[in-house]
Amino acid sequence: MCPQRKTKQQLLMELRALRKRNEELEAFANESQLARMGFQGSDELLRKVFKTIPDLFAFIDRDFRILLSNWHGGYDYVPEEVRKGTPICYKAYYNSDKPCDHCHVAEVFKTGKPVTREKMNPRIGHVEIRAYPIFDESNNVILVTENIRDITKRKQAEEALEKARDSAEQANEALKTTHKQLLHQEKMASIGQLAAGVAHEINNPMAFITSNFSTLNKYMERLSAFIGDQDAVFRGDLNPDDLAAKRKELKVDKILNDAARLIEESLEGAERVRKIVQDLKGFSRVDEAEYKYADMNQCLESTINIVWNELKYKAKLVKELDDIPQIQCWPRQLNQVFMNLLVNAANSIEKQGNIVVKTSSDERNVYITVSDTGSGIPDEIRERIFEPFFTTKEVGKGTGLGLSISYDIVKKHGGEITVVSEVGKGSLFRVRLPFKVSEEMV
Ligand SMILES: Nc1ncnc2c1ncn2[C@@H]1O[C@H](COP(=O)(O)OP(=O)(O)OP(=O)(O)O)[C@@H](O)[C@H]1O
Numbered sequence: 385m386c387p388q389r390k391t392k393q394q395l396l397m398e399l400r401a402l403r404k405r406n407e408e409l410e411a412f413a414n415e416s417q418l419a420r421m422g423f424q425g426s427d428e429l430l431r432k433v434f435k436t437i438p439d440l441f442a443f444i445d446r447d448f449r450i451l452l453s454n455w456h457g458g459y460d461y462v463p464e465e466v467r468k469g470t471p472i473c474y475k476a477y478y479n480s481d482k483p484c485d486h487c488h489v490a491e492v493f494k495t496g497k498p499v500t501r502e503k504m505n506p507r508i509g510h511v512e513i514r515a516y517p518i519f520d521e522s523n524n525v526i527l528v529t530e531n532i533r534d535i536t537k538r539k540q541a542e543e544a545l546e547k548a549r550d551s552a553e554q555a556n557e558a559l560k561t562t563h564k565q566l567l568h569q570e571k572m573a574s575i576g577q578l579a580a581g582v583a584h585e586i587n588n589p590m591a592f593i594t595s596n597f598s599t600l601n602k603y604m605e606r607l608s609a610f611i612g613d614q615d616a617v618f619r620g621d622l623n624p625d626d627l628a629a630k631r632k633e634l635k636v637d638k639i640l641n642d643a644a645r646l647i648e649e650s651l652e653g654a655e656r657v658r659k660i661v662q663d664l665k666g667f668s669r670v671d672e673a674e675y676k677y678a679d680m681n682q683c684l685e686s687t688i689n690i691v692w693n694e695l696k697y698k699a700k701l702v703k704e705l706d707d708i709p710q711i712q713c714w715p716r717q718l719n720q721v722f723m724n725l726l727v728n729a730a731n732s733i734e735k736q737g738n739i740v741v742k743t744s745s746d747e748r749n750v751y752i753t754v755s756d757t758g759s760g761i762p763d764e765i766r767e768r769i770f771e772p773f774f775t776t777k778e779v780g781k782g783t784g785l786g787l788s789i790s791y792d793i794v795k796k797h798g799g800e801i802t803v804v805s806e807v808g809k810g811s812l813f814r815v816r817l818p819f820k821v822s823e824e825m826v
């Protein structure tokens with residue numbers, strides 16, 4: 385007999401029934417699995433959980449009695465006979481006759497709020513305590529659960545970290561001091577270099593001023609002699625006709641012409657010395673430098689004056705200075721930057737070349753560029769030239785701090801210093817300086 389074909393509806397119902405049965409079987413399987421593992425009821429489960437917790441976990445009542453505890457977390461120092469029954473917590477933990485000061489259990493009972501604190505347990509070390517309230521139906525705290533974790537190792541690690549941080553800070557301080565000393569040394573070095581250049585620049589005019597004065601002195605003697613001759617004519621001791629011959633003999637006319645030239649030249653020399661001395665002031669007391677309005681063109685002019693001795697034999701200097709606004713800055717520090725760039729430019733030229741100094745501005749910044757037709761900077765060192773102590777100069781010739789100091793100074797002004805360079809053609813350093821330094825930097 386052909387079995388009766390089931391309707392689609394019947395099949396769906398059977399499928400649903402089968403699924404339900406399957407779920408029941410699965411639940412049964414879980415239960416029997418739990419039973420096989422020994423968890424017969426919730427007490428058993430709680431006890432197993434208790435045993436797996438590595439920290440101390442305890443239930444304590446209002447009278448400080450420990451109703452249940454796993455005695456973990458280092459608390460196994462409490463003797464077995466004390467642990468039995470319902471020991472009083474302060475007695476069991478600290479062998480004390482009264483509750484501890486700032487007792488967390490008492491606090492949770494009083495406030496009904498959880499408490500977390502750290503404490504020293506003389507037998508264990510640093511412990512972290514977390515205590516929570518358990519309420520009855522009327523919302524009264526009936527029990528406190530206490531979870532105590534041994535955090536001695538963590539504390540030690542924290543202390544070690546703290547010490548490490550302290551020594552890192554000390555090392556940092558020491559580094560800062562060394563850095564300052566080095567900056568100081570660099571400053572001394574550049575002052576030394578400057579002093580030599582300036583001495584030369586002052587010596588030159590002083591030499592011709594001295595020589596001019598000694599010539600003028602001789603001229604004065606001859607002029608005195610000629611005045612003496614004139615007096616003799618007045619007195620009748622000398623024939624007036626002889627005076628013209630005397631005038632010629634003493635070269636009075638030549639002296640008068642030449643003296644004017646010598647005086648003019650000496651005045652120019654004195655003016656040059658005066659200017660150098662004035663510009664030198666711009667370099668003195670860099671540390672006390674004030675923050676003020678300054679004209680970068682003027683700063684460049686006086687810096688060029690100071691380093692002229694370094695530049696003049698190597699390069700033709702071209703100045704293309706725009707009419708730029710004054711900026712708020714530390715001008716003495718910027719003088720140092722310009723000095724470093726100019727000296728580097730001169731140093732990069734082997735025999736003869738050009739150095740061009742340009743200034744310009746836009747609506748926010750002024751730009752100063754110093755370019756040279758020197759050796760150029762190879763790609764592989766371009767990234768490193770602003771590093772402290774990076775130098776390609778011979779030992780004793782360069783400290784390698786010039787550009788690193790310049791970089792710091794420009795950065796302090798909220799500006800930037802960039803370089804483009806081609807080996808064999810030359811380099812161009814560009815300094816951008818905003819009109820004003822941001823408030824927090826001043
Ligand atoms: N205009 C330039 N042309 C070619 N190389 C340059 C130029 N400016 C800097 N450099 C390179 O960058 C290096 C670092 O310059 P920096 O001014 O910091 O130190 P330095 O000039 O070597 O020594 P210091 O300035 O202390 O006397 C130089 O040694 C040089 O190799």
Ligand SMILES: [Mg+2]
Binds near residue numbers: 724727728782786
């Ligand atoms: Mg340099």
